[in-house]
Amino acid sequence: MDVIVSLCKRRGFVFQSSEIYGGIASCWDYGPLGVELKNNVKRAWWRDNVTLRADMVGLDAAILMHPAVWKASGHLDHFTDPMVDCKACRRRFRADQLDERPWTHYCPATKGNKFAVAGGEACPHCGARRTLCPECGKGELTPPRQFNLMFKTFMGPVEEDAAVTYLRPETAQGIFVNFDNVLQSMRLKLPFGVAQIGKSFRNEITPGNFIFRTHEFEQMEIEFFVNPNDAIDGRPADEVWHERWIEERFAWYQRYGIRRENLRLREHEKAELAHYAKRTADIEYKFPIGWSELEGVANRTDFDLKQHSQASGKSLTYFDDERKSHVVPYVIEPSAGADRSVLAFLVDAYREEEVRGEKRVVLRLHPDLAPIKIAVLPLLKKRPEIVATAQDLRARLARRWTAVYDDTAAIGRLYRRQDEVGTPYCVTVDVQTVGDAEKGEAGDQRVTIRARDSMEQIRVPIEELATVFGELFDGTGWSAVAARYPAAKG
Numbered sequence: 001m002d003v004i005v006s007l008c009k010r011r012g013f014v015f016q017s018s019e020i021y022g023g024i025a026s027c028w029d030y031g032p033l034g035v036e037l038k039n040n041v042k043r044a045w046w047r048d049n050v051t052l053r054a055d056m057v058g059l060d061a062a063i064l065m066h067p068a069v070w071k072a073s074g075h076l077d078h079f080t081d082p083m084v085d086c087k088a089c090r091r092r093f094r095a096d097q098l099d100e101r102p103w104t105h106y107c108p109a110t111k112g113n114k115f116a117v118a119g120g121e122a123c124p125h126c127g128a129r130r131t132l133c134p135e136c137g138k139g140e141l142t143p144p145r146q147f148n149l150m151f152k153t154f155m156g157p158v159e160e161d162a163a164v165t166y167l168r169p170e171t172a173q174g175i176f177v178n179f180d181n182v183l184q185s186m187r188l189k190l191p192f193g194v195a196q197i198g199k200s201f202r203n204e205i206t207p208g209n210f211i212f213r214t215h216e217f218e219q220m221e222i223e224f225f226v227n228p229n230d231a232i233d234g235r236p237a238d239e240v241w242h243e244r245w246i247e248e249r250f251a252w253y254q255r256y257g258i259r260r261e262n263l264r265l266r267e268h269e270k271a272e273l274a275h276y277a278k279r280t281a282d283i284e285y286k287f288p289i290g291w292s293e294l295e296g297v298a299n300r301t302d303f304d305l306k307q308h309s310q311a312s313g314k315s316l317t318y319f320d321d322e323r324k325s326h327v328v329p330y331v332i333e334p335s336a337g338a339d340r341s342v343l344a345f346l347v348d349a350y351r352e353e354e355v356r357g358e359k360r361v362v363l364r365l366h367p368d369l370a371p372i373k374i375a376v377l378p379l380l381k382k383r384p385e386i387v388a389t390a391q392d393l394r395a396r397l398a399r400r401w402t403a404v405y406d407d408t409a410a411i412g413r414l415y416r417r418q419d420e421v422g423t424p425y426c427v428t429v430d431v432q433t434v435g436d437a438e439k440g441e442a443g444d445q446r447v448t449i450r451a452r453d454s455m456e457q458i459r460v461p462i463e464e465l466a467t468v469f470g471e472l473f474d475g476t477g478w479s480a481v482a483a484r485y486p487a488a489k490g
Ligand code: GAP
Pocket: 169, 170, 171, 172, 202, 204, 211, 212, 213, 214, 215, 216, 217, 218, 219, 221, 293, 294, 295, 296, 333, 335, 336, 337, 338, 339, 340, 341
């Protein structure tokens, strides 16, 4: 993880929030390249789940909602984690995660020597199991107390109970309370889904691991409503749709470059299921911290619509034309984290390779996700015609793709910098492109395109650049395009 954190800071992906004041724990800012990457992840998600589907619509609900929403949804009473404190060092832990943590042990069998013992294991010397604080190894722990993860705030100038509201801990509830608005305004027929991307907030007891678990994060959530009375191939429609969404979401991460071997599905045990869920499967990624949840795909049944209907007194049903009766739809919820996805895409794309005896760091990001699509580089920055041509090219390409111009180092270095941030293509303008007016030599008006992954280079006429990049970014493979042009010398 350290390599990724360091790359993110050095190359402008992610900075610690309020760093000049010493930082604030588990809050992160997305830098110039990070915001492009995250926007691209969200754009790809929205395009695939909303724009390209006939059965989905979008929504952007407010972060602050009526406090009654959180009572009805169960968050006020149940959105808690058990918390314990160390009486000596005052550190705080989630009681249910204590056994997973490595623990510090002053072993009586070795004259009180200090050891780090793996999570869940006994001391190999004295056989003792952890009872004290896992961090300092000395303090007793308080009994577990339930701690609500919602951030409380006040609306208006007076901090009184009547003004209490909460920062939403999930975007989902904004969709449930708007169910009827969306249904009526868009004249939808079941099954249909509503998608939303937005910020959520959780006062996590143990946040950490960079952008993996933070207090403020972005979710990309779908609530897909299904008629529970319908059957597909003799099976309940909600169960079939649940399986379809698990497959679809599992495939999505691979479509954007995550390797299959780094993804797995984890079925929730009955005891682990959220109070509203009939079945939940997590899509897990092999993060540097180990296999962890990237996205949860839950069958929330009719729990939320029924709860909000009862609490608000408003009907949240669907009129089933065929059966001539009202029904409360079931809902399948694929719920992904935008920040966690960014982390997974970064980790999976990161490679260290050896090229001609030197280390090359490359982010093999999918072109749709890469923060910069094209870097235009002048081979010689002392030649005004080269610089002018390169800058003009950048401006023209930037109308369609995120393109940058860089002349702050020699060409080899510039290529390495672009590799390190995942830029799929570099365009180099050289003497051959512009010619030499003093010597009466005309340029060939061709530039070199270099592909990040293979490092192959081709010479392409400037006037064909837009067409070539159009093909490359629409999915035509590099080799098919490169076959039409002469290779350039590396
Ligand atoms: N509406 C269902 C729901 O919120 P969840 O499993 O609690 O389910 C869904 O959250 C996704 O949101 C997670 O899979 C994860 O990607 C992301 N997420 C949850 N808590 C997070 C946190 N503290 N920091 C970053 N991402 C988080």
